[in-house]
Amino acid sequence: MGPLPQPELNEKLAAILTICQKMNSERDLGALLDLIAREATNLLDCDRASIFLLNEERTELWSKVALGSEEILRFEASLGIAGNVALTGDTINVRDAYKDRRFYDGIDGQTGYRTRNVLAVAVRNQMGEIIGAFEALNKRFGAFSTRDEESLAALASHAAIAIETAQLVGELRRSQDELVEQNAHLWREVEIKYSTHGIIGTGQKIQQVVRLVERIRDSLVSVLITGESGTGKELVAKAVHYTSPRARRPFVALNCAALPETLLESELFGIEKGVATGVAQRVGQFQKADGGTLFLDEIGDLSLTAQAKILRVLQERVVERVGGRAPVPVDVRLLAATNKDLESEIAKGNFREDLYYRIKVIHIHMPPLRDIREEIPLLANHFLKEYCRETGRSPMEFSPGVIRNLSGAAWPGNIRQLRNEVMRLAACSRQAAITEDDLWEGIPTPGHDQPPPKVVKAQSLKKAVAELEQRMIAEALQGTRNNQQQAARQLGLSRQGLINKMKRYSLAG
Ligand SMILES: Nc1ncnc2c1ncn2[C@@H]1O[C@H](COP(=O)(O)OP(=O)(O)O)[C@@H](O)[C@H]1O
Ligand SMILES: [Mg+2]
Numbered sequence: 001m002g003p004l005p006q007p008e009l010n011e012k013l014a015a016i017l018t019i020c021q022k023m024n025s026e027r028d029l030g031a032l033l034d035l036i037a038r039e040a041t042n043l044l045d046c047d048r049a050s051i052f053l054l055n056e057e058r059t060e061l062w063s064k065v066a067l068g069s070e071e072i073l074r075f076e077a078s079l080g081i082a083g084n085v086a087l088t089g090d091t092i093n094v095r096d097a098y099k100d101r102r103f104y105d106g107i108d109g110q111t112g113y114r115t116r117n118v119l120a121v122a123v124r125n126q127m128g129e130i131i132g133a134f135e136a137l138n139k140r141f142g143a144f145s146t147r148d149e150e151s152l153a154a155l156a157s158h159a160a161i162a163i164e165t166a167q168l169v170g171e172l173r174r175s176q177d178e179l180v181e182q183n184a185h186l187w188r189e190v191e192i193k194y195s196t197h198g199i200i201g202t203g204q205k206i207q208q209v210v211r212l213v214e215r216i217r218d219s220l221v222s223v224l225i226t227g228e229s230g231t232g233k234e235l236v237a238k239a240v241h242y243t244s245p246r247a248r249r250p251f252v253a254l255n256c257a258a259l260p261e262t263l264l265e266s267e268l269f270g271i272e273k274g275v276a277t278g279v280a281q282r283v284g285q286f287q288k289a290d291g292g293t294l295f296l297d298e299i300g301d302l303s304l305t306a307q308a309k310i311l312r313v314l315q316e317r318v319v320e321r322v323g324g325r326a327p328v329p330v331d332v333r334l335l336a337a338t339n340k341d342l343e344s345e346i347a348k349g350n351f352r353e354d355l356y357y358r359i360k361v362i363h364i365h366m367p368p369l370r371d372i373r374e375e376i377p378l379l380a381n382h383f384l385k386e387y388c389r390e391t392g393r394s395p396m397e398f399s400p401g402v403i404r405n406l407s408g409a410a411w412p413g414n415i416r417q418l419r420n421e422v423m424r425l426a427a428c429s430r431q432a433a434i435t436e437d438d439l440w441e442g443i444p445t446p447g448h449d450q451p452p453p454k455v456v457k458a459q460s461l462k463k464a465v466a467e468l469e470q471r472m473i474a475e476a477l478q479g480t481r482n483n484q485q486q487a488a489r490q491l492g493l494s495r496q497g498l499i500n501k502m503k504r505y506s507l508a509g
Contacts (some may be wrong), residue, residue, distance in 0.1 A: 012147075016154050023162040027169045033064050034160050040136060043155065044119070044148050047138035051123065052082045053133050061086060061132065073107065080104030085120040085133040091153065094118045095143045097429065098306040113137075119144035123156045125164055125501050134159065197239035199232065200382045201375045205367045209236060212364060217243040222359045224299075230416030233337040234297060236364060240335060241293040249292030254285050256306070257298035264306050265322055269313075272323035286319045286330050293333045299359065300340030300351060301467030311355045334359060369411040369418060376407045379415060383422040384434075396426060401436040409492040435494055436497060470505045473498065477507070 004008055019039040026032040033051055040049035052061040054077060061082055062074045077083055081092050084102050097103045097115045108115050120135040134156040135415070136144065159395055199210055213236065223240055226231040229473045241251045263468065270284030286294060296302075303311070313319055314334060318327035336359045345351035369376070380398060388395055398406075402425075476487040488498040501507075 012043075012151060013173065016151065016158070019043065019155065020158045020162075023159060026162065027166055028040065029163065029166040029170050030064065030070070032162055036155070036162075037064075040134070040152065040155055040341065043151055044136050044144070045140050046119075046144070048113070048141065049134070049136045051137065051163070051326060052133045053123075053163070054086055054130070065398060070348045072111065075104075075107065080107065080137050081120050082133040085122050085135075086130055086149045089124070089130055091121045091149055092118070093120075093144050093149060094278045101240040115467050117143050119148055119152060121149065121153045121156050123160045126159050131160060131163070138332045152369065171360065173227035179265070195244050197233060197235075199239055200379055201372065202378060203372055203374050205372050209364055209366070210239075211501065212362070213239050213304040214244060216362055217238065218245065220246070220399050222334045223334070223359040223362045223364060224342075224360040225335065225364045226335075226342075227339065228368050228414055229339050231368060231442035232415055233366055234295070236366065237295045237335045237337060238292075238296075241295070241333075244293070244333070246333060247493075248291050250289050251293050251295065252285050252289035253417045255297045257301035261303055262305070264303075265309065268306075268310070270321040270324070270328075272325075273322045273449075274323070284319060286313060286332055287328060289332045293335055298338055299336040299346075300338035300342055300345055303349070304352065307352045307355050311352065311358065314358055369414040373407055377403050379418055380406050380422050383419045384426055386443075387423050387426040394428075394432065396429065396432050396434060397434040399433055401497070402434055402439060404494055405436065405439055405497075407494050408489045436494070439492075466505070469501060470507065473501060473505065473507060 012300075017420060018187065019036075022035060022039070023032060026035055036051055037049045041047070050063045052063045054061060059077055060074050060078075062068070062072055063076050063082075064072060069108060075083070077086060081094065081097075081100070081102050081104070083104070085092055092102070094100045094103065095117050096120050098105065100118075103115070103118070105115075107113075116138050118135060118137055119139075120133050122130050123132040123134050136152060138147070138149070143387075151293070199206065199213070201210075201393045210330055223237075225236050227233050233442050238251060239255070241247065242433050256264075266282060266284065268284050268286055270287055271282045273281035298309075302414055313330070316327075317331065318329050337348045342351050342356050342360075364507070380403065384396055384398065387393070406418065406421070413420075425434050425438055472489070472491060477484070480486040480490065484498055488495045493501070
């Protein structure tokens, strides 16, 4: 057969080019295989075309059974004409399939199709490796020509690129989906395990609190939360509310210590319009919390009169507004917190015992941070992440030295102080890593209750700080009988940090 006349050749090339463009915009492997089969059928004027691909182990060939079908046909890679092409790379053009010994009629048997003639070419990727075979069946008129062989080979080489791209995209999508799924799963785990509404801490003491919060989630018992300032009492109160059946009703927090006695009553219970000239009606906190939770912070600071009034509301479930005539019914769950030891307040006559037992159905005690130092790394990192998220800064991290320092400090202000310190460090640091250089002596150290040193007014800040540093180091060394490890810990420094400073101030022996 002679070369094609120029116009016909151009037509074929144009057709192949168009097919290539279509193939390159198809990223889904199944749809791509359908597309290639359809276009090849038109191009070669035959009845069917299929691409067979070798599996990863190169032991099997697989193909879609028919256009548009999701069914997959698999057979041994050595079988049939497609198998032969895939193994040898030869082009095979057979006029009468059933007379060719390489033909495997098992597939016709499976699909119910009757193959007359077959043209098959190898599909090679850009590295020249065979990735499968491209097979056309049953030429409409007569048999496949050499031109058909060339066309199919041209198509196959372009198809290979599109197929590999689609396979790669498919794999990427799958691993991307997997990662997203895994990530979401991990986050769920972390959340379930370590935090109930933001209560962070993996140690026994915090986990006990979390478990207790979980255990009372369905009941509406009163809860008394005790602990020093900044230990997370309000956080826990919110967790109790937001895990309860009242989560969607109001959570109203009132700091009893911040209220002057004269305002307390109207604040708590409300005030009727016109009690005094110019007084507008005001709804009290109890009523604002109706159906929800009222959190009385610093309840130990309430006067005995106020305590009596609150007890009455709890017993009778009504509030009387200042200047009001009819009592108003309220349905409020009470949570209370204090940093005082209420039992000793009772003993001193400062707190009503009956109110105490009423609010203390469940008692949750929050440990001071110095007793749960093991949580400091986790908490510090948590607050750092929070800072970055809120300010939109890219992720930052602490150097191990900083974590050591933070873990060793005194923290009289507990977790609130740690949080503030982390925020300050993050805000001051211009790099992604917060290092010991960013620390200053502002970190509270054990033994902070020494009298504040006198600082001479006219001194420069630098000099004054240096003086204070020297004095504190000297005292810490004295107090620990020159145990550098212990002194460093007290000062919130690493041992090396202490040694460096001792050298700088010539304190080293
Ligand atoms: N276990 C904890 N996990 C995460 N954040 C905490 C934890 N405990 C306290 N905090 C944070 O520390 C700060 C002070 O807590 P807060 O509940 O106001 O303490 P308190 O009421 O005891 O003074 C808040 O920003 C709070 O979110
Ligand atoms: Mg508080």
